[in-house]
Amino acid sequence: MNDEPNGRRQFLKSLGLAAAGAATLNVDAAAPMGRGDVRRWDLETDLLIVGSGVAGVSAAIEARRSGIAALMLERQHLPGGSSGISGGVCYLGGGTPLQKALGFDDSVEAMLGYMLAASGPYASTDKIQLYCEQSLEHFDWLVANGVRYAQKYSDEKEISIPDGSLYHCGSERAWPFRERFKPAPRGHVPPSEHLTGGRELMRALLAAADALGARLIVNAEAQRLIVETDGRIAGARIHLDGKVRHVRARRGVVLAAGGFIHDAEMVKTYAPELAACSTPWGRAGDLGIGIRMGIAAGGATLRMHHGFVIxxxxxxxxxxxxxxxxxxxxxxxxxxxxxxxxxxxxxxxxxxxxxxxxxxxxxxxxxxxxxxxxxxxxxxxxxxxxxxxxxxxxxxxxxxxxxxxxxxxxxxxxxxxxxxxxxxxxxxxxxxLSTQHAFTPAHTFGGLHTDLDARVLDAWNEPIPGLYAAGRSSAGLPVAPYIASGVSIGDGSFFGRRAARHAARA
Amino acid sequence: MNDEPNGRRQFLKSLGLAAAGAATLNVDAAAPMGRGDVRRWDLETDLLIVGSGVAGVSAAIEARRSGIAALMLERQHLPGGSSGISGGVCYLGGGTPLQKALGFDDSVEAMLGYMLAASGPYASTDKIQLYCEQSLEHFDWLVANGVRYAQKYSDEKEISIPDGSLYHCGSERAWPFRERFKPAPRGHVPPSEHLTGGRELMRALLAAADALGARLIVNAEAQRLIVETDGRIAGARIHLDGKVRHVRARRGVVLAAGGFIHDAEMVKTYAPELAACSTPWGRAGDLGIGIRMGIAAGGATLRMHHGFVIxxxxxxxxxxxxxxxxxxxxxxxxxxxxxxxxxxxxxxxxxxxxxxxxxxxxxxxxxxxxxxxxxxxxxxxxxxxxxxxxxxxxxxxxxxxxxxxxxxxxxxxxxxxxxxxxxxxxxxxxxxLSTQHAFTPAHTFGGLHTDLDARVLDAWNEPIPGLYAAGRSSAGLPVAPYIASGVSIGDGSFFGRRAARHAARA
CATH class of the missing domain: 3.90.700.10 (Succinate dehydrogenase/fumarate reductase flavoprotein, catalytic domain)
Structure with missing residues (x-):
């Protein structure tokens, strides 16, 4: 089903040292391109995925498992996005095999209760509920795609042992939550030294995507969506090897290009509380391009002022x-x-x-x-x-x-x-402890408004045909306050998968 | 220059009792219409203004004063919008004739300093600066268009005398501001009983618009923008007298349809802190239609979680x-x-x-x-x-x-x-004092991102040709925290004017 013969070569090339990121082309107009302006398609795929972090790679894996072609575009010279430099924690619960093996009881109700109560008034109730209900399946999916966990619990508030794989990663044991919802350790993290679980997580998932025949092109900068006259998203205009290319996406486009913490003007405009933080946190590609492409296509955004402040x-x-x-x-x-x-x-x-x-x-x-x-x-x-x-x-x-x-x-x-x-x-x-003077990593959470299938919604809450967003290009589970490590990674892999599954059956 | 012969009749009709608001038509697709889908224009004007609150009427007045035709569409059966039921305060300073007549010194610097410091990190610095610099001209403009002020100062924190026209309407005399910026009374309000200055303000401005030949149609529901193939806004599809009509706007469209405090789902989605407040405050037309139309055309939004909480x-x-x-x-x-x-x-x-x-x-x-x-x-x-x-x-x-x-x-x-x-x-x-139990009026401040000419900006901060927004359909001077009565009204009249002036010369 994979119709991009060069996928594997490109993919492997990307794992080594590659050319530096392409210079930015000016986009001559910010509006999406009309399909009529595309004279020929330079590349074609079923599901075009902008970004190769945990949301993008999860979409790619699931697309291939659903029998459709998938092409990931990565702006940087290496795949993995901010997920690759994260702690790699995934917030899972309700009685995962790892929780059980280490002697911890947990329930969907306790997990759901904590996530809703701690997230406060901005909680995406429907998404959190689905996420909790399907947490066991989510765990199995990660393991089936090569993510490895060690049977070792760490009792401190931050993983303190190199092979620790499970810990209390939020405020579950703090007041007032411990009195209302039975605490459980829900931070699932591949064993690693120095909190570099994200590297292990992404290494596993990128290898799985590759093995399944997903294609990856690095140094590829997505610029604008291409829209059919009936409003359906047809593909994207990208910049690659110094040239403008048009990529056809027969099943849709997934915007999984991360947040915008490294676009200083955007942070100042949308999230000034984050602009004041000492340490913008994320890979250099977190420039808001996915969010911008979605806005230009009529997508609504949510919670643009939110982010984590650690x-x-x-x-x-x-x-x-x-x-x-x-x-x-x-x-x-x-x-x-x-x-x-x-x-x-x-x-x-x-x-x-x-x-x-x-x-x-x-x-x-x-x-x-x-x-x-x-x-x-x-x-x-x-x-x-x-x-x-x-x-x-x-x-x-x-x-x-x-x-x-x-x-x-x-x-x-x-x-x-x-x-x-x-x-x-x-x-x-x-x-x-001031955000300006203390070491205070900050990352954005605001993004495109999406439904349970990761479809981008317009201002009337109607899906834009053929357009998906996941991870930090979308407004997902993580809100301010950020309630636990692993909610953002978990949100990315969960809804990246759902985007691909929907595109495959749509 | 006014090419709508029926304008005056429609306008006068609107001041009496008119038919109840038209039933809402379902919009069959949320995306803006292509110009190619419009078979004929049912109405034509230079500047089409969606809404007839202070932003809309100020745009209408200024359009006529600039020599172009103006058509206001009002969804309700009476014009005036939420401005008409507001206190009618306009935040003005820097030494207005009223301030001087009543013996108060003020300066642009003190006004600017207070507005910036009190508004906090979300302050629109450029807009506030322009607003303060042109405050005297703004005052003169209001007076020239029939707004009347009495030479009477009220020393309390809320106007306490029926003919009071000037008062300290913010936190100017509270800590820490009084120590940094010389306090001055900047609340300018037409004399009225029971804090109904908004009725007086809007009566004057609507009469001025009418006298200048601006047209007003009530019970007219704007639904979608119409876009040329080159991205320029060509007009709007509206619902009027039970029929769909297409209105051509040769010089542009001003979205001045208020905020969204009366769309409960939208408030819950975008501004949950406001959703918890006991008393949504504003006319029934505050349903977010202007903001939604702008988003559908690729407009970016700012501060959608903000509002006043009184x-x-x-x-x-x-x-x-x-x-x-x-x-x-x-x-x-x-x-x-x-x-x-x-x-x-x-x-x-x-x-x-x-x-x-x-x-x-x-x-x-x-x-x-x-x-x-x-x-x-x-x-x-x-x-x-x-x-x-x-x-x-x-x-x-x-x-x-x-x-x-x-x-x-x-x-x-x-x-x-x-x-x-x-x-x-x-x-x-x-x-x-809880927002849920106390009498707590709340109103939204989030809206379309606009520049100093009230042009709606896309996600790359580029203006969308022919599209303007003012008042609470835009993200303007008022932010959370709301720093003084009259900032929202003042923002609406100031940038409504600027929209029309830009459209007339563009």
């Missing part, structure tokens, strides 16, 4: 015995929540400013590049003055916290018992 | 001697800020939940429909328990506030001196 205080977890305070000297979040939820509160609710107040027992034992020291003092009153906090505010906050911590209680935010300890031992420090 | 505690101002607290029993905002800024903090930063804690001296002297009483007690400890706040948290907050208030100080949020008073006299009350 305030990676841990490891080590001991720092969570401290308290995070805002510009009024008040605590504002459960410090032992997922670092994406803490980061969200700082970026979106505290104007990007906060400090972590620690004593000698909870401080890092070294100078840590992640969090600059904003102040250090022998007592809290001096710390408060140095930070220019309101008169007596920090003193009162620490006093209240300590008073209750002495009895193992945290009435404000109910940290886990192991993180509750009075701040008593000088010197005291204030780490700068 | 927590109208005052009048009377005496209630501002109380303190607003969140679910952790902490204060979180200067209570004496503009009620749109307080509402913003509750809706967007406190999960929609807060309480106003007052004593007998600061409580309303009556049962007020705006704020339900959540708890009443003889002491703060009991109030805290009734509200189920964390153990001792409210006690500590009140204690800290009182301790400093005794000396006329408010270290946390620096309320104006007249609002600082210890809470000492029983009974104590907690008013429910």
């Amino acid at each position: 305030t990676p205080m841990y490891p080590p977890e001991t720092i969570l015995r401290g308290i995070a305070v805002n510009a009024a000297g008040q605590r504002f979040t459960p410090e032992d929540g997922y670092y994406g939820m803490v980061g969200h509160d700082i970026a979106y609710r505290q104007n990007g400013r906060a400090w972590m107040i620690v004593d000698a027992d909870s401080a890092y034992g070294w100078n840590d590049f992640r969090l600059p020291v904003a102040a250090e003092a022998a007592d809290i009153a001096t710390l408060e003055k140095t930070l220019a906090l309101p008169d007596g505010a920090l003193l009162q906050t620490v006093d209240y916290y300590n008073r209750h911590a002495e009895h193992g209680r945290d009435p404000l935010f109910h940290k886990e018992a192991k993180f509750i300890a009075p701040l008593k031992t000088a010197p005291f420090k204030a780490y700068d | 927590t109208p505690m005052y009048p009377p101002e005496t209630i501002l001697r109380g303190i607003a607290v969140n679910a952790a029993g902490q204060r979180f905002t200067p209570e004496d800020g503009y009620y749109g800024m307080v509402g913003h903090d509750i809706a967007y930063r406190q999960n929609g939940r807060a309480w106003m804690i007052v004593d007998a001296d600061s409580a309303y002297g009556w049962n007020d429909f705006r704020l339900p009483v959540a708890a009443e007690a003889a002491d703060i400890a009991t109030l805290e328990k009734t509200l189920a706040l964390p153990d001792g948290a409210l006690l500590q907050t009140v204690d800290y506030y009182n301790r400093h208030a005794e000396h006329g100080r408010d270290p946390l949020f620096h309320k104006e001196a007249k609002f600082i008073a210890p809470l000492k006299t029983a009974p104590f009350k907690a008013y429910d």
Whole structure:
């Protein structure tokens, strides 16, 4: 069924060192091209996939498994997208074989409950429900396509052992969620050193796509969609080897080109809270091209201001015995929540400013590049003055916290018992948690509005024929606050698959 | 120049009682129509304006003053849009004749400084700057078109006298702005009883448009834009008198159809914080049709999650001697800020939940429909328990506030001196400030991305030829937080004018 004879050669070439990314051509008009303006098709396929991250490769695999041809275009010289440099965590649950093998009970209801409650008012309820219901099948699919997990659980908030493959990767054990939904470890990650599970994940999936006959072209820059007079998406105009090429997509186009964290103007325009973060996070291809192509075709966008904002205080977890305070000297979040939820509160609710107040027992034992020291003092009153906090505010906050911590209680935010300890031992420090100064990776979540089959929807919620989006080119499961590692990767592989399955039967 | 002979008759008819709004036709496809599908034009004009609120009528006036024909389409049976039921405040400054006549100094710099600082990271810097620089001309234009102001200043935070025409309508006198930018009253409002200045404003502007020969058709429902093969907007398909009609717009189309607060699904999808508010605020025509038509034509949208959230505690101002607290029993905002800024903090930063804690001296002297009483007690400890706040948290907050208030100080949020008073006299009350339970008007601010000439921009920030948007169909000056009454009305009239001026010379 694969009608691109050069697919395999191109694919293998891409795994080695290839030419640097093609120079950007100016797009002469931003609107989609009419089909009538295409004089000939330079390439043809069934499913054209823009991008080769986890969403793109999952679409490619599923297209081939459904018996249709698939062509992935990758703008960079290597495939894998931001997924390849991610932690490679996939949020799965409801009783996966790995959870069971390691002795953890989980249910679809508990997983669904946590995801909905933690995601807040922007949660895509229907998508989350489907995702949870099909999580076991999703796990099986990953394994069937070569993703390997080790039977090893890591109990810390960040995977702390090289062969750890399962951990509590969100706020499941933090208040208030632990009281409402039975916590379970749902972070499934291929074993790796130094949190490079994304490389293992993508190596497996790209190899599976290749083995199944999916084609990949690197250094190929998609520019505009091509639209039939009846509105159906017919293909795309791309830039390849210094030339403009027209690619016909008989079954549709999947926009899986990632987010836009590396287009500074776009971030500033759409997501200023993310623009203030110190560390745009993602591969260089996260330039919003997929989202832009979809908008030009009449696609609606959702949650363009959302993204993850990570305030990676841990490891080590001991720092969570401290308290995070805002510009009024008040605590504002459960410090032992997922670092994406803490980061969200700082970026979106505290104007990007906060400090972590620690004593000698909870401080890092070294100078840590992640969090600059904003102040250090022998007592809290001096710390408060140095930070220019309101008169007596920090003193009162620490006093209240300590008073209750002495009895193992945290009435404000109910940290886990192991993180509750009075701040008593000088010197005291204030780490700068501001999104601008702390090491604060940020990535965009806003994108094209899609349905359960990953079809791009217009402003009336009607699908645009032949157009799909998945991963961070779409508005999917991940919202602000980001509730757990692995939700974005999981969303990409889940809805990338669904796009291809729909295209194959449409 | 006006080539619609029936304009005046239609216009006058619209001022009386007319037939109820036309039933909604299903739009058979959401994409814009191709010009080739239009067999004949049923109506022709130079500038077609969808909507007759302040943005639409300002465009109509300016079109006529620039010598081109203008046709306003109004979906409802009466013109005026949400502007007509608004307070009619226009945010103007920099030394308007009214400010000067009433003895107030103001400068473009102070106005610009306040607007930028208060609006926060989403501020449209270029638009705000132009708006401030041309504020005097804007004032003159309103007056030249029949808008009348009385030489009477009102010193309270809400206009308290029927003939008051100038007041401090934002947070200019609240911390931290008063320390950085010289406060001035910038709320310009036609004198009226019961805050119905919008009726006076729109009566004047609609009469001016009529006198200048602009045409208005009511009960006319715009449905889709019509696009030439080269991408230029050629007109619109509308529904009128039970029939589909095609309207040619030789100079362009202005989408000025308001926001989408009355499309519940759209609000839930794009702006869930607003969906939780008790009182969707605006005329029934705020259904997002203008925004949708623009998206279908490839227009980008901005800030779709934004809107105003008003927590109208005052009048009377005496209630501002109380303190607003969140679910952790902490204060979180200067209570004496503009009620749109307080509402913003509750809706967007406190999960929609807060309480106003007052004593007998600061409580309303009556049962007020705006704020339900959540708890009443003889002491703060009991109030805290009734509200189920964390153990001792409210006690500590009140204690800290009182301790400093005794000396006329408010270290946390620096309320104006007249609002600082210890809470000492029983009974104590907690008013429910939650967006769900309190009277909380909400309106949308998200819309089409436009440039300084109100041209709709695509995803590459390029203007779509012949397409304009103004008022709440566009993303303009008003953002979340909403910084002052009159910014939305002022934005509509200012950029509605600019759209028409550009269309006339393009």
